[in-house]
Amino acid sequence: MIRRASLQRPLRLSLLAAALTLSLASVPSLMPSAMAASAASSVSWQSASADADIERAFAQARSEKKPVLLYWGAKWCPPCNQLKATLFNRADFIEQSRAFVAVHIDGDNPGAQRLGARFKVRGYPTMILFNTDGQELTRLPGEADAPQVMRVLQIGLAGGRPVKTVLADAQAGRKLSASEWKLLGFYSWETDEQQLVPIAQRPALLAKLATASQGVDEETASRLWLKALAITEDGKGLKPDAALRARVDRLLADAEASRAQMDVLGNYAEDIARALAPTPGAERQALVAKLDVALKRFEADATLSRADRLQALIARVDLARLDAPKTELQPKLNPTLLTEVKAAAAKSDKEITDGYERQSVITSAAHLLGRAGLWNESDALLKSSLTKSHSPYYLMSQLGGNARKQGKKDEALRWYEEAFNKSEGPATRLQWGSNYLAALVELAPQDAARIEKAASQLLLEAEKDKGAFYERSARSLQKVGSQLVAWNAGGQHDASLGRLRTQLDAVCAKQDSGDKAACEGLLKKKG
Structure with missing residues (x-):
């Protein structure tokens, strides 16, 4: 169960971050045993960095009458590493991969961010299944457990219709097959990027689909209701009634039914609780207790x-903190729960040897310790794991985040700077650098020399990266520009901004005509 990776919000983590170099020979010490097998027993991924690579893959798909599975990820991304540790190395996935053309886009490959713009993919990981005509059959739910992902993949491979067509029929009240309802229920709405529906309309759409699927596929109906609740944002979406509350109660009490919704309940328990019981009190406490029982079952489920x-x-832990301020550093938790947290983190650290699994689980364990107020333990786990990680800069960013939350400004900046310095890959360096610059502007706005130096380095990075003004890289640079303009709101840093604008002009002069406007707008005042 994995949510999209984010430096600001480690795994609870957007719903919803590991470049799959499918020879994998570059990191043999980190290879899971199943992935270290011969090429004949692994997925034959084709790396794509340009449109020509994509066209070649689709030409093969048409020739062989196969769909295309596109996987978009990055080396550092904990959810991507979780896919490698639990899905991509499964014998049934490897066997099933012979039925599709497997394409991998590493977000740090040259040209990858341009491809990201083409396919409307942002969050790592994203998996899209296409038919031979290039139409999206579905976006696969990377946060679901591997057997569930396999079932959805098999539905898509069985010659299904594009998800956009299926959704249009569902909205029009036309009859769908059970498999098509399943496809909608397990569609990765978290990585939809508004391809099917604008974000603001999503709760109402999911509720409408949930209602329509009731009596046809109850498991799908429950999933859609839970997804709708998860994105209501404290009452600003779906308005639950007594019938829906009763439905969720029945689901939580049913071990088999709740197990089928494990990924939604685990990732969104706090959001679901807020949606069903918006205000503190007895009703919320009763719901939290029922959610806690279901979550304990998941913890004990060896499957x-x-x-x-x-x-x-x-x-x-998130549920135990539900009524505390979100910024509370030392929440008052049950001592038994704290003991469980410590034991789980220690057990993970001791037992995990697979590099992919460590990148996913240890980062989550450190996040868990912090959520429980065990900051020293969180820091110790991250520091001891630095040499065991193939992407230690991700852990360094977490250390910076820990220090920042605790008001340790100098320590936070040291970790953010080191994370930027150690980061690898053009898109990743721009992302880590923009986070470092944002921390500098927030925590040390008086240090003009350091801020200008970091910004200048990022402009050098952008100059070398031909995909700098696309997707994730473009957003990183936009963040840099807005931070610098805000930093100079009173004109007190005009000299620094003047030098940076001169440097930026030289960068923009080298861009293609389509990218120049985005480049030239980076350091302009808004409004």
Whole structure:
């Protein structure tokens, strides 16, 4: 169970971050045993960095009458690493991969961010299944457990219709097959990027689909109701009634039914609780207790991955903090729960040897310790794991975040700077650098020399990266520009901004005509 990766919000984590170099020979010490097998027993991924690579893959798909599975990820991304540790190395996935053309886009490959713009993919990981005509059959739910993902993949491979067509028929009240309802229920709405529906309309759409699927596929109906509740944002979406509350109660009491919704309940327990019981009180306490029982079952379920079981514990801590201020550093938690948190983190650290699983689970364990107020333990776990990680800069960013939350400004900046310095790959360096610059502007706005130096380095990075003004890289640079303009709001840093604008002009002069406007607008005052 994995949510999209984010430096600001480690795994609870957007719903919803590991470049799959499918020879994998570059990191043999980190290879899971199943992935270290010969090429004949692994997925034949084709790396794509340009449109020509994509066209070649689709030409092969048409020739062989196969769909295309596109996987978009990054080396550092904990959820991507979780996919490698639990899905991509499964014998049934490897066997099933012979039925599709497997395409991998590493977000740090040259040209990758341009491809990201083409396919409307942002969050790592994103998996899209296409038919031979290039139409999206579905976006696969990376946060679901591997067997569930396999079932959805098999539905898509069985010659299904594009998800956009299926959704249009569902909205029009036309009859759908059970498989098509399942496709909608398990569609990765978290990585939709508004391809099917604008974000603001999503709760109402999911509720409408949930109502329509009732009596046809109850498991799908429950999933859609839970998804709708998860994105209501404290009452600003779906308005639950007594019937829906009763439905959720029945679901939580049913071990088999709740197990089928494990990924939604684990990732969104706090959001679901807020939606169903918006105000503190007896009703909320009763709901939290029922959620806690279900989550405990997930923790004890040996059929779930270690990441899924840990996610259930994270959700329990989030529920225990529900009525506390979100910024509370030392929440008052039950001593038994604290003991469980420490034991789970220690067990993960001791037992995990696979590099992919460590990148996913240890980052989550450190996040869990912090959520429980165990900051020293969180820091110790991250520091001891730096040499065991193939992407230690991700852990360094977490250390920076820990220090920042605790008001340790100098320590936070040291970790953010080191994370930027150690980061690898053009898109990743721009993202880590923009986070470092944002921390500097927030925590040390008086240090003009340091801020200008960091910004200048990022402009050098952009100059070398031909995909700098696309997707994730473009957003990183926009963040840099807005931070610098805000930093100079009173004109006190005009000299620094003047030098940076001169440097930026030289960068923009080298851009293609389509990218120049985005480049030239970076340091302009808004409004």
